[in-house]
Amino acid sequence: xxxxxxxxxxxxxxxxxxxxxxxxxxxxxxxxxxxxxxxxxxxxxxxxxxxxxxxxxxxxxxxxxxxxxxxxxxxxxxxxxxxxxxxxxxxxxxxxxxxxxxxxxxxxxxxxxxxxxxxxxxxxxxxxxxxxxxxxxxxxxxxxx
Amino acid sequence: xxxxxxxxxxxxxxxxxxxxxxxxxxxxxxxxxxxxxxxxxxxxxxxxxxxxxxxxxxxxxxxxxxxxxxxxxxxxxxxxxxxxxxxxxxxxxxxxxxxxxxxxxxxxxxxxxxxxxxxxxxxxxxxxxxxxxxxxxxxxxxxxxxxxxxxxxxxxxxxxxxxxxxxxxxxxxxxxxxxxxxxxxxxxxxxxxxxxxxxxxxxxxxxxxxxxxxxxxxxxxxxxxxxxxxxxxxxxxxxxxxxxxxxxxxxxxxxxxxxxxxxxxxxxxxxxxxxxxxxxxxxxxxxxxxxxxxxxxxxxxxxxxxxxxxxxxxxxxxxxxxxxxxxxxxxxxxxxxxxxxxxxxxxxxxxxxxxxxxxxxxxxxxxxxxxxxxxxxxxxxxxxxxxxxxxxxxxxxxxxxxxxxxxxxxxxxxxxxxxxx
Ligand SMILES: Cc1cc2nc3c(=O)[nH]c(=O)nc-3n(C[C@H](O)[C@H](O)[C@H](O)COP(=O)(O)OP(=O)(O)OC[C@H]3O[C@@H](n4cnc5c(N)ncnc54)[C@H](O)[C@@H]3O)c2cc1C
Numbered sequence: 001x002x003x004x005x006x007x008x009x010x011x012x013x014x015x016x017x018x019x020x021x022x023x024x025x026x027x028x029x030x031x032x033x034x035x036x037x038x039x040x041x042x043x044x045x046x047x048x049x050x051x052x053x054x055x056x057x058x059x060x061x062x063x064x065x066x067x068x069x070x071x072x073x074x075x076x077x078x079x080x081x082x083x084x085x086x087x088x089x090x091x092x093x094x095x096x097x098x099x100x101x102x103x104x105x106x107x108x109x110x111x112x113x114x115x116x117x118x119x120x121x122x123x124x125x126x127x128x129x130x131x132x133x134x135x136x137x138x139x140x141x142x143x144x145x
Numbered sequence: 146x147x148x149x150x151x152x153x154x155x156x157x158x159x160x161x162x163x164x165x166x167x168x169x170x171x172x173x174x175x176x177x178x179x180x181x182x183x184x185x186x187x188x189x190x191x192x193x194x195x196x197x198x199x200x201x202x203x204x205x206x207x208x209x210x211x212x213x214x215x216x217x218x219x220x221x222x223x224x225x226x227x228x229x230x231x232x233x234x235x236x237x238x239x240x241x242x243x244x245x246x247x248x249x250x251x252x253x254x255x256x257x258x259x260x261x262x263x264x265x266x267x268x269x270x271x272x273x274x275x276x277x278x279x280x281x282x283x284x285x286x287x288x289x290x291x292x293x294x295x296x297x298x299x300x301x302x303x304x305x306x307x308x309x310x311x312x313x314x315x316x317x318x319x320x321x322x323x324x325x326x327x328x329x330x331x332x333x334x335x336x337x338x339x340x341x342x343x344x345x346x347x348x349x350x351x352x353x354x355x356x357x358x359x360x361x362x363x364x365x366x367x368x369x370x371x372x373x374x375x376x377x378x379x380x381x382x383x384x385x386x387x388x389x390x391x392x393x394x395x396x397x398x399x400x401x402x403x404x405x406x407x408x409x410x411x412x413x414x415x416x417x418x419x420x421x422x423x424x425x426x427x428x429x430x431x432x433x434x435x436x437x438x439x440x441x442x443x444x445x446x447x448x449x450x451x452x453x454x455x456x457x458x459x460x461x462x463x464x465x466x467x468x469x470x471x472x473x474x475x476x477x478x479x480x481x482x483x484x485x486x487x488x489x490x491x492x493x494x495x496x497x498x499x500x501x502x503x504x505x506x507x508x509x510x511x512x513x514x515x516x517x518x519x520x521x522x523x524x525x526x527x528x529x530x531x532x533x534x535x536x537x538x539x540x541x542x543x544x545x546x547x548x549x550x551x552x553x554x555x556x557x558x559x560x561x562x563x564x565x566x
Contacts, residue, residue, distance in 0.1 A: 054252070054330050055339035064255025065284060071261055110259075132259050 027075050027129035028117035029104040037105025042097050044087045053109055067110055071133035075119075076126035079103040096121055107131070153387050186408040186424065195356075195416045195504055198513075198520050198560075200554035205490040206519060208542035211303035211536070213489035214475035215239040217381050219324045219394075221483070222253055230461045232469045233257050235277055236269075236477045237486055240312030243304060243430050244521035246272045248331025250280040253470060258284050266291055268455065270471035271301035275439050282446040289466065290443070293454040293476075296436045300474055301511045305493055305523055307505075307514065308404075308428035310335070310397065313489055313531060316381050317394040329399045336403060339428060347434035348517055354507040355427040355514070356406070358557075359418040376532050386487065390531035405548035419508065420560040426503065431517040488538035494547035495519040506526045511553035522552030 025140070048059045055061035060069075070078055085091050085098040094102070104119045112132060120126055186192075216237035225232045235253045238245055254277060257265060263286055267278045270292040278288045296302060310332040315324060342350040377387040387393065397404070409424035415422035443450075455461070458481065461469060471481065478486040498519045505514035514521045524546055526533035 050330075052326060052330065054255075056330075061255060063254070065258040067282070068258035068261060071259075123342055133259065 025130065026112055026132055027107055027119055027126075028115055029112065029119040030116065031106035031109055031114040034102050034108040034114055035105075035119055036098075037101035037103070037108075040094075040102050041105050044094070045102070048088065061107060063110055063142075067131075067133060072113040072130050074127045075103065075107070075129045075131055076123050078106070078131060080123075081125060165471065172329050184406075184408055186410055188411075192410055192414045192416060192424070196502060197417070197558040198496065198499050198502060198515070198554075199292055200551050201560055202544075202548045202551055203546060205494055205544075205551075206497055207356065207494065207495040208544060208547050210490065210542050211300045211490045212475045212538055212540055213240045213313055213491060214242070214300075214477070214489045215313055215489045216485050217316040217319040217387070217537075218485070218486070219320045219328070219334055220245075220249060220564075221477070222249065222327075223486070224256060227458050227461055230464065230467060230469050231260060232458075232461070232471050234470045234477075235273055235470055236474055237483075238273060238474075239314045239489065240491070241308055241310050242301065242302075242474070243272050243315040244308050244310040244312075245328075245331045245335050246276040247280070248334035250277040250333050252327070252331065253277060254284050255278040257468055257470060258285070260468055262466075263287055264466045265289075265468050265470060266464050266466035267470045267472060268292065269299075269474060269476075270295045270450065271299040271472065272296070272473050273301075273474065274470075274472035275436075275443065275473055278438060278448060280441055281445070281470065282443070282448060287447065288443075289449045289451055291451045291453045291455070291464070293452070295450060296440060302432045302436065302561070303493065304491075305514070305521060306430040306432055306516065308336075308339075310400075311395055313393055314396075316387055316392045317328055317396045318392070320380060320394055325394070325399070328394075329398045332396070332400050335402065336428075338401070340436070342435070344429045345434075345438070347438075348431055349435035349438045351429055351431060351517075352426050353429055353505045353514065355425045356410075356504060357423045357425070358415060358417065358506055358508040360419060360509070361421065363409075363421055363423070376529065387532065387535060393531045414505075416506070417498065417557055418564045419557070426480060429505075429514060429516060433518045453489035488534075490534035490537035490539060492523070492543060493545055494522040494550060496522065496551075509549040509553050513554060522547065522550045522554070524553075 041049075041053075045062075046053075049055050049062050050059075053062040054064075060066060079099050083092070083094055083096070086094070100119055100121045107119070108114060110132075124140055208428075216239070220237040220239075221234040223234055225234065233256055235249055238249065250273070256363050265281045265286040265288050267274050267281065267288055267290045270278075270290050274290060274292065275296060278290050281288045311328065314328065339350050342354075375391075375558045377384065377386075377388040379388055381387045381392055405426045407423045408420040410416075410424055466532075470476070473480050474487060475486055478485045496519055498517060499515055500517065502515040502520070506512065510525055511526050512523050512525065
């Protein structure tokens, strides 16, 4: 499911001017949301996906190939998926708010910067943002190893 | 001999003087760290009678010399931008390249995947390049390998070829704690991948009984840390080169939950009439079958190999692919001008295959492993430990080293034959 996109091209252009992503297209999120999501991740997700989010032989990573699988997909689809399917041992147990926080954390962990506007909980609004690809060349800039 | 379980996990056992430290053996890829711990073999397990092999230098079929691509900070896995190319490095795996290959490729190709580029160039066709190429194919990429040599001619096939995931992979301090976590991820992923290649025709990946034999009791001592293989003053930080064995990282303790542990052999049952012994079941790679399998997989998935030598990073401009995975091993020193690579010379000696022998052993400064492509013999330096070969890029056979290593087994077999009358 690897798609080339105008976003990637835009990202590359921005890279030259020192910015990893084309900011306009990025989903917004706040530090508070991401922090909350990180804590929830530690409690509900890390047991399978690992504290470093790298997954293991059976469990998919939530960085790297994860970006390839979700790039350019509406963020609402990711949060819907989390809410309906995760955590695998107790799907459907996350509240909407917690789901959004975890989504925010996944975005942040994959290089989306935090700002003043929160990631919206409204499905329609969320649908208007796409999960960003990481432009070639900016990997190091956005994701620490 | 007292046959109590006498080992705690963190303490390496040593067989006073004769064997050197197990940590040293392990780092040289001769045994895994699990052999440093372990309980006694239960009574229901019998040690089989082991047949000797003809240990005579006139049986030498090959002497292979190789340079381990060692980096103090561990393998280079960062990303560089050269013109319109994004270069994902994957080199510098020391004495652990075979063992960590799949895990390292998994990390690097994970990064590659984020670019959404479908066309990927891989430079190098050693074990790191080939596993990177296969991992990229499995991630849905079209892969072309650009390489000076294909696998059979690479340094990779001049290795020993066993599971040695932290054999001179890094120095503890320069690598830091973050690398230890990354190492664990790589080791676990590789181990699981290799398990998927077990039980195939030609045994590309196999398990073998590995014996650690010693004339003297193996005692618990932690002295290895202090002075083993101390060759110079200072350390890596002050001299730019490691100066003692104790600087080399050990991470194997992190994965003992999945690696079969060594067990003490009951007194009187140790092979070849030796007084003390341990046995461990170890994973190994049969280069011929495994290399053939990987290349076939690569071609079957539509991969292409272009024979090409690169001379400077500028050369990348001519590639049609935007994304490049750089896997040149030690040659990164020349082609990428990366002086952080430290050569660590190693030599293996090959006797004709003995498929009926299904064991390996370490005794008195020499190790052997019966593989499908021959009996591999490797000597090691009891004094220098990890420091043996460090800084040495003399990639030519030293026949006297091979003869000495074989001689250890000649002596062992002869002595045992006389003992038996
Ligand atoms: C004696 C010895 C024993 C070892 N035992 C073990 C063991 O038991 N277990 C283990 O896990 N590891 C072991 N190792 C370590 C392991 O062999 C290495 O870590 C591994 O082979 C490195 O693989 P590589 O693919 O990076 O490098 P290489 O095998 O050197 O491959 C490099 C590739 O890049 C190509 N290349 C280089 N320069 C250029 C250029 N300028 N242009 C185009 N192509 C280029 C080469 O042709 C080659 O195809 C051992 C090493 C030694 C020396």
